[in-house]
Amino acid sequence: MRNDIERVLIDEAVIEKRLDGMAKDIERDFPGGTLVVIILLKGALVFAADLLRRVPRPLIIECLNVASYHGGTESSGKVDFLDRHFPEVKDHHVLLLDDILDTGRTLHAVRQRLIEEGAVAVHTAVLLAKDKPRAEEVEADYVGFEIADEFVVGYGLDYQGKYRNLPFVGVLKLSATS
Ligand code: XMP
Numbered sequence: 218m219r220n221d222i223e224r225v226l227i228d229e230a231v232i233e234k235r236l237d238g239m240a241k242d243i244e245r246d247f248p249g250g251t252l253v254v255i256i257l258l259k260g261a262l263v264f265a266a267d268l269l270r271r272v273p274r275p276l277i278i279e280c281l282n283v284a285s286y287h288g289g290t291e292s293s294g295k296v297d298f299l300d301r302h303f304p305e306v307k308d309h310h311v312l313l314l315d316d317i318l319d320t321g322r323t324l325h326a327v328r329q330r331l332i333e334e335g336a337v338a339v340h341t342a343v344l345l346a347k348d349k350p351r352a353e354e355v356e357a358d359y360v361g362f363e364i365a366d367e368f369v370v371g372y373g374l375d376y377q378g379k380y381r382n383l384p385f386v387g388v389l390k391l392s393a394t395s
Pocket of ligand 1: 257285320324374375
């Protein structure tokens with residue numbers, strides 16, 4: 218798996234240090250009480266597990282299955298909600314976690330839906346944000362790292378279902394995508 222990586226963009230130690238900072242910011246910004254956290258599967262799994270263990274407050278953790286990439290390296294332009302049931306968010310403050318902000322379609326669509334479902338407020342946190350114009354007007358409240366507009370894998374992010382368990386964020390060799 219490591220042999221398929223062209224270069225490491227963000228290594229494990231740097232990610233860990235940044236998560237300490239993000240968790241402190243989240244803890245400082247939210248009013249007391251229980252916070253509902255929505256993890257977007259599967260990409261945000263690793264990020265969420267490491268971030269949320271650093272947030273010492275009552276959390277209700279929910280997951281949502283959405284699809285926008287369908288296994289390739291290009292966004293499909295459409296966001297599908299794949300679950301039969303939507304988490305209960307009415308009258309709650311919600312923190313929405315995703316792996317990466319790219320076109321912005323996913324965060325925009327899920328945020329809208331959370332508001333429609335009665336969330337008091339929706340804040341968003343992403344591990345990565347690509348430095349590019351968004352297709353939808355949305356930015357994350359908490360961003361781990363800004364990266365260039367290139368396809369990345371590792372630390373939850375996949376190419377055709379693989380590489381999610383790499384402990385760092387990296388760029389694939391061209392040969393691994395053919
Ligand atoms: P949008 O375009 O909706 O994209 O902001 C968000 C979702 O697209 C996936 N995505 C990526 N997945 N490497 C990946 O493995 C990437 O470089 C990448 N860029 C976008 C991801 O699932 C994210 O939630």
